[in-house]
Amino acid sequence: MRIAYLHGGSIPSFFANGVHVMRMCDAFTEAGHEVTLHSLPGSATEDPYAYYGVRHRFPIRLVPAPDHTPDGYRARGEAIRELLTGDGAPDLIYARDPYALAATADLAPFVYEVHQLRRDLPPGAERELLGHPRLARVVVITHELARDLRGAYPDLPGLPVVVAPDAADPPETHAAAATPVLPGRPDAPRIGYVGHLYDGRGIDLILDLAGRLPAFDFHLVGGTAEDRARWEDPCPHPNVYFHGHRPPAALPGYFPLFDVVLAPHQPKVYTWGRLDEIGRWTSPMKLFEYMSHGRAIVASDLPVLREVLEDRVNSLLRPSGSPQAWVDALTELVADEALRGKLGDEARRQFLERHTWRRRADRVVAGLGLPDSAGTGGAR
Incomplete structure (x- = not known):
């Protein structure tokens, strides 16, 4: 399966979200998927694959934002949309970036991963994503967050939420x-x-x-x-x-x-x-x-x-x-x-x-009915 992973943070960086994203892309690749990561550029000059210690050199596209405002992030989302349409639509969009996802959601089925209730988004922005007809799954990291997310959107009772805690590699x-x-x-x-x-x-x-x-x-x-x-x-x-x-x-x-x-x-x-x-x-x-x-x-x-x-x-x-x-x-x-x-x-x-990254990667796309959505092998 061809997966476009949309990350709203920078690579490489000091932040934990970069570790999470790189490990997930590594695990998706290990499972046989073709993954391209779209990220903000980091300030460090290290080779990202060596810095994070990942096993696979999946493509990384560093897409800057004109500025760190909602308009700047929306402009970045449009730039990512142009890249995805130029490549031909992926089989799945996997996103932790609601701005880029809003610009690309109509291109393919998408999984939206959230780690907190977002209070920083424009009014109605997340609701639009959660009610989008191409939403395939919402991934959250704890059962507490699943309960709170459902409680925040009681008018969307059928949210396809999967709880997948963070993970590590053996x-x-x-x-x-x-x-x-x-x-x-x-x-x-x-x-x-x-x-x-x-x-x-x-x-x-x-x-x-x-x-x-x-x-x-x-x-x-x-x-x-x-x-x-x-x-x-x-x-x-x-x-x-x-x-x-x-x-x-x-x-x-x-x-x-x-x-x-x-x-x-x-x-x-x-x-x-x-x-x-x-x-x-x-x-x-x-x-x-x-x-x-x-x-x-x-x-x-x-x-x-x-x-x-x-x-x-x-x-x-x-x-x-x-x-x-x-x-x-x-x-x-x-x-x-x-x-x-x-x-x-x-x-x-x-x-x-x-709790391995590979098990998590298999779990979050299992049963979506997309090409090779279960990966090429069993969970590890």
Whole structure:
């Protein structure tokens, strides 16, 4: 099947949406589809395939917007329309970009993927897409978001919604990443966090834990230079190490070095610049990467995370506002190697069964009645 993937963000970039999009295009290609990604150009000069560590060199078309306004994005959508019509209409349009999708929706059946309720679109714009006759499917990342999306459009009761959480790749399917040399004490337990340092990600909780557990070393991988400085400069704890942003392709080298990994999300989670609050709907990609590496996870006990995690089955879940409960969980896991192994093994088993990018790619297009819509092989 020929798929045109429409992305409203930039490639390459620091943002998680770029990782998601590149991994999905890689998985679609692995499944035998012909995918062309249409993206905004990024500011970085790295080779995007190497930067993200994808296996396939699917075509990427970098289509700029004249400016970052609704009119600018609509103009970009028209430019993408010209590219698609010049190529001949694809079999399927797969879009996370409502502006480009609005300009191209009549060209082919389309799947619209949303990760939050969009409050930034012109009035009626999303409703028009959701009521469009060529809408084939709406993909959301959590059941909470599915409920809220249906509630936002009660006059569209037949929305074809599929819930597909974020995902990860099995580490063994990629070239081995270099193993970094971590600072810190050689005999201290290593507690890891991988992800952005935005408000609501629980960075303040991690620093609190570091003060309460001086015998443990805490490693935070990720974050822009600005966000890193905001947390690192005032940090008084010598057992905390900020590693900053790393290319997605380099991250698999870090996970095996951690004894325990943290997902300390708060009830309210903000995106870059506090532009949006997404805590009710979040599906953290790093959570699935933790699972893929069989790490023992301590995570916040939130309804949206319980869609994937279960206490003492594939993780330990603790109240996001109770640091002492997290201290007790970390102390228990560090002291009990068998429990760490049990939780990590079950997390990896569930990941392989449910949460690989390939399984997700197969799921979101399965049964659409389009050419080769199930891919060329079984889910992986």
